[in-house]
Amino acid sequence: MSDTSTPLVEVRDVHKRFPLPSSFLSSARPKVHALNGVSITVQRGEAFCLVGESGCGKTTLGRTVIGLEKPTRGEVHYGGQRVDTLDDTARKPIRQHMQMIFQNPYASLNPRMTVQQILEEPLRFHCPELNATDISETVNEVMTSVGNDPAWGQRYPHEFSGGQRQRISIARALMVSPEFIVADEPISALDVSIQAQVLNVLMDAQAQRGLTYLFITHDLSVVEHFGTRVAVMYLGTVCELTKTKDLFATPRHPYTQLLLSAIPRMDGQAFKHQPIPGEVPSPVNLPSGCVFHGRCPHANDRCRTEVPLLNSTKSTAQVACHAVEEGRI
Amino acid sequence: MALLEIEDLEVEFPNRHGTLTALRGINFTLDESERLGIVGESGAGKSMAAFAILNLISEPGRISKGRIVFEGRDLAKLDEEEIRAIRGDRISMIFQDPMMTLNPVLTVGVQMIETLKAHRDISDEDARKLALARLREVQIPSPEARLDAYPHELSGGLRQRVVIAIALLSDPAIIIADEPTTALDVTIQAEVLALLLALCRDHATALILITHDLAVVSQITERIIVMYAGSIVEAGATRQIIDTPQHPYTIGLIAALPEQNAPGQPLNQIRGSMPSLNNIPPGCAFAPRCDYATDICHRIVPNLTTAHGQSVACHHAGQLQPQESVRDTERAVS
Ligand SMILES: Nc1ncnc2c1ncn2[C@@H]1O[C@H](COP(=O)(O)OP(=O)(O)O)[C@@H](O)[C@H]1O
Ligand SMILES: Nc1ncnc2c1ncn2[C@@H]1O[C@H](COP(=O)(O)OP(=O)(O)O)[C@@H](O)[C@H]1O
Ligand code: SF4
Ligand SMILES: [Mg+2]
Ligand SMILES: [Mg+2]
Numbered sequence: 001m002s003d004t005s006t007p008l009v010e011v012r013d014v015h016k017r018f019p020l021p022s023s024f025l026s027s028a029r030p031k032v033h034a035l036n037g038v039s040i041t042v043q044r045g046e047a048f049c050l051v052g053e054s055g056c057g058k059t060t061l062g063r064t065v066i067g068l069e070k071p072t073r074g075e076v077h078y079g080g081q082r083v084d085t086l087d088d089t090a091r092k093p094i095r096q097h098m099q100m101i102f103q104n105p106y107a108s109l110n111p112r113m114t115v116q117q118i119l120e121e122p123l124r125f126h127c128p129e130l131n132a133t134d135i136s137e138t139v140n141e142v143m144t145s146v147g148n149d150p151a152w153g154q155r156y157p158h159e160f161s162g163g164q165r166q167r168i169s170i171a172r173a174l175m176v177s178p179e180f181i182v183a184d185e186p187i188s189a190l191d192v193s194i195q196a197q198v199l200n201v202l203m204d205a206q207a208q209r210g211l212t213y214l215f216i217t218h219d220l221s222v223v224e225h226f227g228t229r230v231a232v233m234y235l236g237t238v239c240e241l242t243k244t245k246d247l248f249a250t251p252r253h254p255y256t257q258l259l260l261s262a263i264p265r266m267d268g269q270a271f272k273h274q275p276i277p278g279e280v281p282s283p284v285n286l287p288s289g290c291v292f293h294g295r296c297p298h299a300n301d302r303c304r305t306e307v308p309l310l311n312s313t314k315s316t317a318q319v320a321c322h323a324v325e326e327g328r329i
Numbered sequence: 330m331a332l333l334e335i336e337d338l339e340v341e342f343p344n345r346h347g348t349l350t351a352l353r354g355i356n357f358t359l360d361e362s363e364r365l366g367i368v369g370e371s372g373a374g375k376s377m378a379a380f381a382i383l384n385l386i387s388e389p390g391r392i393s394k395g396r397i398v399f400e401g402r403d404l405a406k407l408d409e410e411e412i413r414a415i416r417g418d419r420i421s422m423i424f425q426d427p428m429m430t431l432n433p434v435l436t437v438g439v440q441m442i443e444t445l446k447a448h449r450d451i452s453d454e455d456a457r458k459l460a461l462a463r464l465r466e467v468q469i470p471s472p473e474a475r476l477d478a479y480p481h482e483l484s485g486g487l488r489q490r491v492v493i494a495i496a497l498l499s500d501p502a503i504i505i506a507d508e509p510t511t512a513l514d515v516t517i518q519a520e521v522l523a524l525l526l527a528l529c530r531d532h533a534t535a536l537i538l539i540t541h542d543l544a545v546v547s548q549i550t551e552r553i554i555v556m557y558a559g560s561i562v563e564a565g566a567t568r569q570i571i572d573t574p575q576h577p578y579t580i581g582l583i584a585a586l587p588e589q590n591a592p593g594q595p596l597n598q599i600r601g602s603m604p605s606l607n608n609i610p611p612g613c614a615f616a617p618r619c620d621y622a623t624d625i626c627h628r629i630v631p632n633l634t635t636a637h638g639q640s641v642a643c644h645h646a647g648q649l650q651p652q653e654s655v656r657d658t659e660r661a662v663s
Contacts, residue, residue, distance in 0.1 A: 053514035161602045191370035191541065196585035196598040203595065218515065225587035225596070244592075262519035264544035266571050266588070275520045277470075279484050 006080040007041035008180060008212050009065055014038045014074035016060050016236075020284070033286045034060040036236040037074070039310065044179075047206065047213040049223040049244070051259075052233035053280065058216045061233070062182040065214060066098050067091055078180075096126040099173035103185035105165035109157040109172075116153035119143070119172055126176045142171045145208065146201045163194035167201055174205060184216045199226065220263055224248050232256045235283055235291040238310055242317035252319045254296045254329070290322065298323040331358035332502060332535055333382070338395035338405075340374075340381050349607050351377050351390065353559045356633070359503065362533040364526075366546030366567065369556035370603050375539045378556070379505045381405075382537075383420060384412040400502070418448040421496035425508040427488035430495060431480040437464075437491050438476030445498055463494040467524060486517035490524065497528060504529065505537045510545065522549055543583065547571050555579050558603055558614040565639030575641040577619045577649065613644065621649045 016035040022028065035057045042048045050058045063069045065076060067083060076084040078094055086094070099122075102108040109118055119139045123130060130138075143150040146167045157165055166186060173181055183202065187195040203226055205211055217223060223230050227244040232253065240253040251257045258276050278295045281287050290308050293299040300322070308320040323329045340352040352374050359365050367375045380386050382397055384404060397404040400419070404412060416422070424430060432440055441460035445451055451459075457476070464472035467490040480488055489509060496504050506525065510518035526549050529536045538549055546553055546567065553570045555563040555578065563576040574580045583589060584597040601618040604610060610617055616626040625644050633640045636647035643649075 053516065163602055191603075192543075192582055193370065193585050193599040194602060196587075196596040197600075199587070200595050200598055203593075220515075221587040225590060225592055258516060262516040264519070264522070264542065264548050266544045266547045266583075266586075268547070268568060268571075270548075275523065276516075279486065279517075 007077075008044045008046075008079060009040075009042040009214070010075075010077040011038055011040045011061070011065060012075040012077070014061070014064060014071040014076065016057075016064060016069060017072045030284050033283045034236050035064065035071070036286065036291070037307075038233075038236070038238055040231055040238065040241065042180075042212060042214055044212050045210060046228045047215055047226050049227035049230040050214065050216045050233060051218060051220060051223055051230060053218060053259075055280065055283065056233040057236040057283075058233060059184055060236075062100070062184050062214060062216050066100050066182050067095065068100075092126075096176050097178050098180045098182065099176065099178040101166075101169050101173050101181060101183040101186045103188050105162060105169050105189070106157075108169055109165060111157055114154055114156060115168055118157070118168065119153070119175055122172060123175050138175060142174045146171045146174070146205065147197070161194075162190050163197055166190060166194075166198050170198070170201055170205065174209070177209070178211070180212045180214070182214045182216070185218070186215075187222070188217065188219065195222075202226075220248075220260065232259065235280060235286065237291050237320065238318075239292065239320050240317060241310060242315075242319075246315060246317055250315070250317075252313065252317055252324050252329075253292075253321050254298055254323070255292050258295075290320070296323075298329055332361045332363075332399070333359040334396070334398040335378075335382070336396040336398070338378070338381060338397065339393045340377055340386060340390055341393040342390045344389075344607075346607065350393075351559055351606055352381065355395070355561055357554055357561065357564060359535050359537065361502070362529070362535050363552065364529060364536040364538065364550040366550035366553045367537065367539045367556060368541065368543055368546050368553060370541060372558075372603060372605070373556040374559040375541075375556055376507050377559075379422065379507050379537065379539055382505065383416050383422060384409070385416075385422075414448070417444060418499045419501055420503045420505065421499070421501040423489075423492050423496050423504060423506040423509045425511050427485070427492045428480065430492045431488065433480055436477050436479055437483075441476075441495055441498060444495055448499055459498065460494075463497050464491070466497065466528065467491070467494045469494070486513055486521065489513065489521055493521070493525060493528065497532065497534075500532060501534060503535045503537065505539070507539045508541070509538075511540065511542075518545075525549070543571065543586070555582075558609055559606055560614065560642065561633065561640075562615065562642045563639060564633070569637075569639055573637065573639075575636045575639050575646055576615075576643050577621050578615045580649075581618075581620075613642075620651050621645050622652060 014035050015037060018032040018034055020030045038061060050061060052058055060069060064071055071084055075082055083094055120135055123135055123138060140150045148167050148171060187198050190198060223244060230244050230247050231238045231241045234255045240256045251260050276295045281294060287294055289305045290303045293303040302322050308322045310318045310320045311325055312318050335355055335357050338352055338355040342349040342351055355378055369375055381392055392405045438460060442456040445456040461472055464475055469475050469487060469490050510521050513521060538546060540546055550567050553567050554561050557578050563579045574583055581599040585599060587596060590596045599618050604614060612627045612629055613631050616622040631642045631644045633642045634646055
């Protein structure tokens with residue numbers, strides 16, 4: 001897996017539907033359309049960000065990439081190899097290269113295990129050949145590298161603050177020397193001064209270990225600070241995918257424009273927000289055509305019937321919008 | 330005279346080990362139709378301050394000291410019945426979770442009408458008319474139909490709009506909003522904030538907006554109070570605090586925001602974390618995390634003093650000198 005020309009991760013036209021319990025009046029089982037034809041590639045060394053409002057499918061996409069969900073349709077490739085069809089045994093060597101960090105450091109650490117046990121567990125699973133000395137050396141090295149005192153090993157998760165716990169989660173993810181990390185809102189539950197500490201640890205780990213991130217967040221200032229490229233999602237669809245810099249300089253998709261205008265700013269300017277009437281529709285009854293058409297000021301008949309594809313524009317941005325493609329905006 | 334005057338407010342929680350002081354000597358005022366922000370990290374005491382104003386501190390907590398003067402009366406001295414006449418009438422509160430206000434088994438209309446009738450003599454018909462007018466004002470689509478809706482039939486954003494409509498029913502002098510948009514997505518947050526701002530302006534209602542989000546207060550409020558570990562560390566005009574913070578904690582907090590740092594570079598960070606209230610260090614509570622702390626900071630609690638037009642509780646306010654030696658020896662992140 002050292003080929004540098006193939007993307008590290010490739011998601012091809014992935015759909016994910018979650019069946020809901022059938023209602024008692026009809027036998028048809030309603031489905032949540034969590035992902036609807038998502039295609040992204042993540043290059044080695046990137047901090048690829050997924051942004052969008054809650055329920056747009058960010059977590060589902062992250063879990064699908066890492067193999068915790070199977071796509072209903074479409075393919076996931078890792079290091080040039082198709083991985084979504086592999087069974088657990090065949091996946092194990094690949095799983096070692098990918099780790100996930102979750103939003104809630106309270107729920108994701110086993111409260112009955114000491115920090116030492118929590119950190120050793122993934123290593124014992126993936127590298128049973130290592131002896132006790134190797135393991136404890138790795139624990140010390142990793143703990144120190146994320147700014148944790150190795151002496152914390154004998155204590156339990158509840159003894160730590162939210163920020164410390166998240167750094168323990170990061171340490172656990174780093175134990176098996178992964179090359180790819182899916183970080184799902186890793187700092188969203190933390191206070192501002194602690195967010196900076198944890199983001200620094202993540203950026204540091206990336207520089208030191210050459211990590212690639214799929215970074216999920218709803219905080220656009222974090223994306224702007226450290227994302228290389230970004231995919232903006234809405235209702236299980238990628239509506240815009242571009243370099244981070246370009247997204248903030250020239251947002252193209254009408255939803256991206258709405259999203260950016262909603263960010264509260266400290267620069268003393270009045271609210272720029274142009275409210276768009278309506279709310280995000282239900283992913284159970286997906287709108288026809290463009291998923292955003294019901295709220296889009298630029299929607300026409302084509303938008304109401306034909307699903308726009310993620311097309312390249314003249315710049316490097318890919319935008320899924322008929323109006324952009326037709327040059328109407 | 331100020332509309333609301335909080336003087337030397339202290340809140341205590343007796344516990345097994347003695348007493349925990351959750352608020353220590355809070356002082357601030359709110360003018361008529363003024364919009365004031367209270368910011369700080371979780372556990373700083375922001376909600377406690379709001380709850381204290383309305384006598385909503387849960388047992389065994391109590392206001393152990395200080396005065397809360399509103400329209401000539403000390404709210405801290407009122408009995409439950411007297412404060413209840415003020416709560417939801419002269420002073421309304423909006424919580425992060427709309428279900429703190431809404432009763433899940435009653436329709437929106439019934440709750441609004443009941444709220445109105447609890448505070449004044451009004452016919453059902455007039456109450457319904459007023460409720461409808463308020464729902465229109467908070468821009469709820471098809472308001473007539475919503476009167477008959479139950480809270481669970483509404484999205485989070487609509488529920489919070491209903492709560493705002495209820496808060497406005499009695500034309501209060503003050504609305505206290507405790508993290509009203511924290512649970513909402515950013516586009517919904519923008520709409521709710523714009524609405525709150527417009528309504529407070531239209532009705533000349535004073536607003537106390539509590540949030541951990543500096544950008545949110547900076548867009549809505551005229552003045553800011555920064556809290557840390559149960560105390561006010563800095564207060565002043567919003568623009569001034571954001572542009573020229575004087576307290577090391579405020580300075581650090583603003584500098585840590587990603588938008589204040591060059592892309593891709595390590596963020597400025599404040600080391601350590603806020604102490605828990607039963608473990609507040611002697612002297613300045615921020616001293617162990619402070620780059621400017623000297624000996625006196627670790628021994629003596631600083632008072633709020635004026636520096637560059639802002640109130641700052643720091644021994645070195647207005648003349649900060651980074652103490653590099655401290656910084657290096659205490660670099661450990663814990
Ligand atoms: N296991 C599941 N069963 C049913 N619906 C699900 C499940 N997981 C996610 N969903 C739904 O899929 C959609 C996308 O969810 P999610 O990926 O968690 O979004 P995000 O992380 O962007 O908030 C939502 O409507 C959510 O309710
Ligand atoms: N019932 C209680 N007993 C003891 N301490 C409490 C109680 N409720 C809140 N506290 C403490 O009071 C402090 C201030 O809390 P709060 O006002 O909720 O902070 P904020 O709103 O700024 O996040 C917290 O440290 C919290 O632990
Ligand atoms: S009083 Fe001292 S420790 Fe506290 S903020 Fe000021 S300089 Fe820092
Ligand atoms: Mg999620
Ligand atoms: Mg609070």
